[in-house]
Amino acid sequence: MSASPARLRLAANVRRQRRLLRLSQEELGDRAGIHRTYIGEIEREGANVTVDHMQKLADALEVDVSRLLSAD
Template sequence: MHANHRPFSARQRLARRVRLLRIARGWSQEVLAELSGLHRTYIGSVERAERNISLDNIEKIARALETPIPALVDETEPTPLRGVPTRGIEECQARYGAWPGTP
């Protein structure tokens, strides 16, 4: 490892992974918040690694993303996503309307 290279903290890895998985699903922070039962601004602060998030809230986000908790803090790079689940998208679209670029 390079002397100046510091590994990402668990909080930073979680933030990056949540954002990548959310974007891969085409979800806004508002959609992820709705599906996880959390507030949109809370999701934003998690994605910016500003929050020392509780295990209970990590579990809520993991369930919404249909992703195991360990995958959210794994040190390896995420593999390309195939067949990303879209659970809840229709319900959120009905509630908030369609987003540009979606059917």
């Protein structure tokens, strides 16, 4: 089964913002309090991310949580 459109957008937006901030997956994980392997799973569209984890990612990436699901 393929990933949902929301999961695809989340993965792309996390990856894009992480790269804009020039963070490794490990650095993002440290900032967010999330293990680096889970960050990789999110970026590979494999994780079904909870709202709590989305908020941690948004805070660590310095964006509003809505930006992580944005289609632009």
